[in-house]
Amino acid sequence: MATLRFDWDTLYNELRDCTKCRLCEKRTNIVVADGDPHAEIMFIGEGPGREEDEQGVPFVGAAGLLFNYLLEEVGLERKSIYICNIVKCRPPQNRDPFPDEAEACLPYLRAQIALVRPKVIVCLGRIAARYVYDRDIQISRQRGQIKKAGIFYVIPTYHPAALLRRQEFTNDFVYDLCTAKKLVDRIRSGEEIVL
DSSP states (O other): OOOOOOOHHHHHHHHHTOOSSGGGGSOSSOOOEEEOTTOSEEEEESOOOHHHHHHTOSSOSHHHHHHHHHHHHTTOOGGGSEEEESSSSOOGGGOOOOHHHHHHHHHHHHHHHHHHOOSEEEEESHHHHHHHTOTTOOHHHHTTOOEEETTEEEEEEOOHHHHHHOGGGHHHHHHHHHHHHHHHHHHHTTOOOOO
């Protein structure tokens, strides 16, 4: 599927009326993104939950609050990053998006990536990593591994919701946030990144 050639207004207008998959049937709001549209770090999750669907903003529930706290702990501000999801409408009962639902939204995600042009993309959880990083990813084995994808560097890590269930993942998650931040600094300095 080709990347949609949109500016921001066109992208938002296209998304507002999207009916490309069954997820449109029960949504309250389309959840496009939050943060800086010129961010150097882009975070991609899997899909909105109940609170996100109600507010139209990604990562505002319990996992989002934890995410915000951990961002601050490593010296990142939410307003300085860009955060979005693979699918823009809430899957019922917060289930994983079905492959056809994800595929329907991927052109929008590609357009977001092309418009933001981040230096580093962090995939939050296996669903995001599967569609951005590696279709066969095992997040527990590959989290934190940097991969070059075109002009971007991609880092998979746990979804913040996983940290609510498994606190032992928190240190790895924080480490991966630090890796993303340091990688941006290295890219800015012109350092050659050898993987």
